[in-house]
Amino acid sequence: MSATTPPLSRRLDSLQSSAIRDLLKLTSRADIIGLAGGLPDAELMPRDRIAAAAETALSSRAVLQYTESPGWGPLREVLAARESARTGRPLSIDEIFVTHGSQQALSLLAEVLLDPGALVIVEDPAYVGALQVFRAAGARILAVPLDSEGMRLDILRDLLAKGERPAFVHTVSNFHNPGGVTMSSARRRELAELADAHGFWIIEDDPYGELWFDQPAPAPVATYSPNVIRLSSASKILAPTLRVGWMIAPTKVCRAVELLKQGADLCGSALTHQIAADLLADTDWLTAHIDKVRNIYGERAHALVDAVRTRFGDRITCTEATGGMFLWADFTDGTDTQALLPAALDAGVAYVPGSAFAVSTDYTHSMRLCFTTSEAAILTEAVDRLARAHAAAESQGAVGNQAQL
Amino acid sequence: MSATTPPLSRRLDSLQSSAIRDLLKLTSRADIIGLAGGLPDAELMPRDRIAAAAETALSSRAVLQYTESPGWGPLREVLAARESARTGRPLSIDEIFVTHGSQQALSLLAEVLLDPGALVIVEDPAYVGALQVFRAAGARILAVPLDSEGMRLDILRDLLAKGERPAFVHTVSNFHNPGGVTMSSARRRELAELADAHGFWIIEDDPYGELWFDQPAPAPVATYSPNVIRLSSASKILAPTLRVGWMIAPTKVCRAVELLKQGADLCGSALTHQIAADLLADTDWLTAHIDKVRNIYGERAHALVDAVRTRFGDRITCTEATGGMFLWADFTDGTDTQALLPAALDAGVAYVPGSAFAVSTDYTHSMRLCFTTSEAAILTEAVDRLARAHAAAESQGAVGNQAQL
Secondary structure, eight states, rough: OOOEEEEEEOOGGGGOOOOOHHHHHHHHOTTEEESSSOOOGGGOOHHHHHHHHHHTTTTTTGGGGGOTTTTTHHHHHHHHHHHHHHTTOOOOOOGGGEEEEHHHHHHHHHHOOOOOTOOEEEEEEEOOOHHHHHHHHTEEEEEEEETTTOHHHHHHHHHHTTTTOOOEEEESSSSTTTTTTOHHHHHHHHHHHHHHHHHEEEEEEESSSTSSEEEEEEOOOOSTTTTEEEESSSSSOOOOGEEEEEEOOOHHHHHHHHHHHHHHOOOHHHHHHHHHHHHOOOHHHHHHHHHHHHHHHHHHHHHHHHHHHHHHHGGEEEEOOOBSSSEEESSOOOOHHHHHHHHHHHEEOOOOOGGGSSSSSSOTTTTEOOOOOOOOOHHHHHHHHHHHHHHOOOOTOOOSSHHHO | OOOOOOOOGGGGGGOOHHHHHHHHHHHHOOOOSSSSSSOOOGGGGGHHHHHHHHHHTTGGGGGGGGTTTTTTTTOOOOOHHHHHHHHHHOOGGGGEEEESSSSHHHHHHEEEEEETTTEEEEEEEEHHHHHHHHTTTOOOOEEEEEETEOHHHHHHHHHHHTEEEEEEEEESSSOTTTTOOOOOOOHHHHHHHHHHHHHHHEEEEEETOOOOOOOOOOOGGSSSOTTTEEEEEETTTTGGGGGGGEEOOOHHHHHHHHHHHHHHHHHOOOHHHHHHHHHHHHHHHHHHHHHHHHHHHHHHHHHHHHHHHHHHHHGGGEOOBBBBSSEEESSSSOOOOOHHHHHHHTTTTEOGGGGGGOOSSSSTEEEEEEEEESOOHHHHHHHHHHHHHHHHHTTTTTTSSSHHO
């Protein structure tokens, strides 16, 4: 009997791989300097400290077994203490939920918070990992542009005045990926007030907050309202391999996420939870470790900004290097970053065109530059290569800038 | 301004915590012998070998970074070799996908294979972790009872003859949880033929296949059709803390699962993937390790069966101890296992009433007994306690058997 191949779900038709992932496959050639990636630098991750914590954790058999769905208790205790200090209010462990990276929190929250056709408001440009999940959940998406103080709340107010009622607003409040900006304290307070007044949730997605360069990030949005679900992660400050993210949310949200986590994957790894708890509880060591990462990323970011300004002058405007992992740069001369990319790859440098992060605006002339994984001299060389590619493309009229000028 | 608390999704109304989880919270008292749990024995897990593998993995920095969504490449290579040997056909790594425990495979497959309202056929009694996911996905569920040779294919044929067209049939083919039985080779072949003829998928959920006591499990259902998606796991043979499950499926299914995995949690832990690969590739050690676990579980299972037969005679029929982690026992005297439970807990023994696994049949007189985590003498004591509870409840007419006799 010849086999009939059964079908897959029709909902897959609407899913697509992230454009960035596809781009990264193209740009992983050894001779290309990667400003396109979004990875923290493995050279700065605390390998020895993780190895010591793994050894300690594995001295007991309890670490081998299944753990609780909301996360290993002592890890939640450490996180409660940490996040209480950050948000300025005492949190119980019932308000802390450990997820498999903060991506899992986004995925489970989409199920917990969204009815079919619900409205989600995101930032423009948007974090694509969030956008992908909200779209797959069937949400209607509206986008509010960023400026140098973060989400444009005047535009959010207009949407609310027109009767738009989001289930939640998603914001990367600190050192935005990809936008590079940080929401001001005034806007944090105002956003929280809007959530309270209109009855929507805020998802404050904050993996980068501790990676500040010159001054600490403002107090979290979660400081200002109980309707904020705050996400953070060990991936950028310790190591992605731990797959430890966390959510701070009202108990009823944590309980709902727990029901879904049971079906999604039962529980996390007690081993990686114990390693994370060990490192996060070792506060003197942790402070020194994060200081080191911050300082090195800061040097790299400043080197990249300086090189961009030196090479391109007023033909590019770019965000200040204040923290996180990314700069956002806009060509002011009409250069189309998608059109420029092949020439850039030929010259040996990769970036992500702004269009990959676009929701409502097109960001034709923008690009995201990641400064984490190369040293300053390499970043300068990357910008030299970009300038050569730009000059070559420009002389051939190949990057769309002729029309603009 | 006083805050309005925003709502949660209405779909949560249909979700509930597993009855077994709730029961386990009640039965975790130290003085209760637990036959209710479903955990492998942490005392038998290879702690030293895992610690050595962790140390090796952490000698390189690559293990700290994000890994590929389908799983760390060398782990998929090891799994491809293993599963090629089991299924008797050469598998490429494009047909292997590593999930965060096999529960995650069930969850992602529900999205990949089910359109809204699609039909899923499960076994009765059913693995509740699967049932929970299929229900949450909005599937229509039909159940086919088990007998001593596994799923009753005569009943499945009747459903197909009536025009029922499942998206997939889910089976725990080896040493069923909770049913204790193993599908015969003849039925495996016949089920595969039905899938090919009618164009449905089979999900062969096989976490227990290597834990056989007297003779190896039959060749997998996946041997007989390309339309079988086969799931297995390191949790029962190595340790749950690794959170390593795997799926063997046609490439197009793996690609679809990859898209969903990106949104669900990006990727697994390179650390636990490398540990799993190290242990699974060490075949001489692994064989000896699994032999030890099999032999000890086998002794315990036989002790439990013997005690049940000695104490209850023909008042209980129970499955043979052939492998896995569970026995399924039916009172033949009309005892209601839900009604008996409080007396059993008072006597210091816990089990899961059959009703917790019921789909269409009610299993009022049945119970699941787990034999993995207690030594033989303790299991015998557990059955003594159960017999005392049964006698006490019976003398009070409290277990529903009066009506039956």
